[in-house]
Amino acid sequence: LAPQDLTDLSAESDRQLVLSVAAGSSDALGRLYDRHARMVFALARRILNRLEDAEEVVQDVFSQVWREAARYQTSRATVAGWIVMLARTRAIDRLRSRQARPDQVLALDPAAAPPLLSGDISPEEITISVEDVREVRQALTALPESQRALVELAYYEGLTHSEIAERTGVPLGTVKTRLRTALARLKEVLTS
Amino acid sequence: MTSDDITPHEVWEQAVAAYAIGATDPADRQAFEEHLASCARCRQALAEFRRLEAALGLSADATAVELPPSLKAKTLARATAQPQVPLPGAGTPATAMPRSQRDERPASREPASSPSRRSAWPWLAAAACALVAVGLGWHTVALQGELGALRAQVAEATDRAAALSQELTRVRDEVTRLSRDDRILRAPDLVTVNLRGRTSAAAATGRAFVSPGSGLVFRADSLPALAPGRVYQLWVIPSRPGAAPVSAGILTRDVGDTYVLAGGLPASLGTVKTVAVTEEPAPAGSPGPTTAILLVGSLGE
Numbered sequence: 001l002a003p004q005d006l007t008d009l010s011a012e013s014d015r016q017l018v019l020s021v022a023a024g025s026s027d028a029l030g031r032l033y034d035r036h037a038r039m040v041f042a043l044a045r046r047i048l049n050r051l052e053d054a055e056e057v058v059q060d061v062f063s064q065v066w067r068e069a070a071r072y073q074t075s076r077a078t079v080a081g082w083i084v085m086l087a088r089t090r091a092i093d094r095l096r097s098r099q100a101r102p103d104q105v106l107a108l109d110p111a112a113a114p115p116l117l118s119g120d121i122s123p124e125e126i127t128i129s130v131e132d133v134r135e136v137r138q139a140l141t142a143l144p145e146s147q148r149a150l151v152e153l154a155y156y157e158g159l160t161h162s163e164i165a166e167r168t169g170v171p172l173g174t175v176k177t178r179l180r181t182a183l184a185r186l187k188e189v190l191t192s
Numbered sequence: 193m194t195s196d197d198i199t200p201h202e203v204w205e206q207a208v209a210a211y212a213i214g215a216t217d218p219a220d221r222q223a224f225e226e227h228l229a230s231c232a233r234c235r236q237a238l239a240e241f242r243r244l245e246a247a248l249g250l251s252a253d254a255t256a257v258e259l260p261p262s263l264k265a266k267t268l269a270r271a272t273a274q275p276q277v278p279l280p281g282a283g284t285p286a287t288a289m290p291r292s293q294r295d296e297r298p299a300s301r302e303p304a305s306s307p308s309r310r311s312a313w314p315w316l317a318a319a320a321c322a323l324v325a326v327g328l329g330w331h332t333v334a335l336q337g338e339l340g341a342l343r344a345q346v347a348e349a350t351d352r353a354a355a356l357s358q359e360l361t362r363v364r365d366e367v368t369r370l371s372r373d374d375r376i377l378r379a380p381d382l383v384t385v386n387l388r389g390r391t392s393a394a395a396a397t398g399r400a401f402v403s404p405g406s407g408l409v410f411r412a413d414s415l416p417a418l419a420p421g422r423v424y425q426l427w428v429i430p431s432r433p434g435a436a437p438v439s440a441g442i443l444t445r446d447v448g449d450t451y452v453l454a455g456g457l458p459a460s461l462g463t464v465k466t467v468a469v470t471e472e473p474a475p476a477g478s479p480g481p482t483t484a485i486l487l488v489g490s491l492g493e
Contacts, residue, residue, distance in 0.1 A: 020377055024370045026272045033264055041259055043252040055260060059267045066271035070278060084249035136244065137251040154215035155248050161210065162217050176210065183209035187244045 014079035022069035029066055036080060037062070040087040047091040047156045053098070060090045092158035135189035147182035154179060204234050212241030213248070372407065373454055379403030385467045387489035392416055393469075398487050400467040402428065407456040408440055412469060412487055414449050424469050424486075425477035426453050431465035431491075442477050443469070466490040 014035070020028035037058055044057035064086050065072075072082055140148060153159045153167065161179070165172040207224050210216050216224060228234050376382070382403045389396030398412035410426055418424065427437035438458060443451035457464075469487035472478045 016377055020374050023373050024276065025374050026268055029271060030268055033267060037259055038257055039250060042257045043249050045257060046252040055263055058263060059270050062267045063271040063274055066276060067274050068277050070276065080250065081246040084246050088249050132247045133250045136247040140251065155213050158214060160215050160217045179215060180206055180209050183244065187241060190243055190247060
């Protein structure tokens with residue numbers, strides 16, 4: 001076994017776990033839980049601001065990982081990227097059903113929240129390093145308040161441009177410009 | 193935002209970021225998706241913003257959270273009680289059963305680590321039969337009206353016991369197969385070999401997980417349809433100089449043009465250098481490859 005193969009293996013070990021989950025291994029699901037549940041829980045709590053709801057999201061997400069592990073293999077996102085995408089989608093679904101506003105129920109339609117990391121469109125693999133995450137966190141804190149608030153409404157509450165405009169009273173055109181500027185700033189800090 | 197002809201490309205470039213995090217309004221989203229389908233530049237830009245989307249999710253402060261200790265067991269129990277999307281690489285002729293049948297039986301997806309619990313079911317079912325039968329004895333004379341119902345219950349319980357016993361056999365087979373696949377995929381000497389198609393199978397791709405100590409899990413996609421009387425045979429070529437190809441078995445068609453194989457390897461094989469697929473006569477293939485290689489890959493490629 002060449003050393004290079006060992007490197008490949010450790011880089012792929014998350015993927016191997018997903019493969020084992022797809023083959024029916026609950027043990028492998030437990031190991032994915034050990035690695036990623038905190039991240040899911042943290043994001044869900046950030047979005048839902050209620051512990052019991054965040055716990056439900058953790059259960060939803062790992063149930064979905066169990067059910068759909070076989071589908072993941074053709075996806076190009078990292079396992080962490082896939083799981084965080086599931087976590088955000090499920091948490092926002094739950095947030096919206098909690099708010100139970102009929103005009104937003106449509107947003108639960110999967111088409112309304114496109115599978116952002118499903119990978120069919122991009123030829124590149126989505127990889128995120130620890131530094132990327134740290135830099136993004138810092139850059140988010142460093143944004144002007146008027147921009148950060150919009151990013152948080154869009155990202156953590158899943159609101160669209162119009163919904164943000166309605167919620168904040170900021171004109172639609174301004175919402176679009178500010179959000180775009182903020183996201184472009186955040187993207188700059190990602191290592192290419 | 194209605195048509196590429198009248199919209200300068202900058203407008204699309206400005207739309208990418210919001211689209212990537214799902215903030216685009218429905219009408220704008222549809223227009224953007226139509227554009228995206230034909231614009232590689234925007235797809236590339238989208239890929240970069242998707243990294244941001246994931247990084248934002250990962251940046252929620254995980255260090256400050258304490259997971260409730262009971263949550264793991266609850267989560268695993270709920271998750272594994274559900275049916276799974278079938279794994280394209282799973283299933284061997286001896287143990288495969290129709291997917292539909294398996295999906296209808298979520299109870300069979302219990303954790304693989306609890307076969308002892310599962311083996312209690314036929315006994316419980318048998319006990320249920322016995323209880324119903326005893327009840328029958330007591331009530332036959334006085335309660336004729338209940339006789340029919342009780343008989344039906346006995347019949348139902350008996351059927352259920354038989355079904356459970358059949359299912360137990362299936363589940364045992366499946367556990368055996370899954371734990372073998374799992375053992376292979378976790379073997380310390382596991383290597384991954386990617387295979388590419390050639391000649392008439394140029395579009396085909398394959399991947400082999402090979403552990404000389406534990407066995408092999410293989411999957412190939414987009415293989416051409418086989419002529420009647422032909423099979424796909426998998427070969428492994430050991431890395432020692434001059435070694436001849438050794439058969440790893442016949443591929444099983446999984447769904448569509450996907451073929452799979454999982455199983456052991458000869459103990460004396462040693463480390464594997466190359467994995468290849470050829471077409472051979474059914475049912476058992478050939479002792480050595482007799483046709484041109486259709487799919488091949490070597491370690492480190």
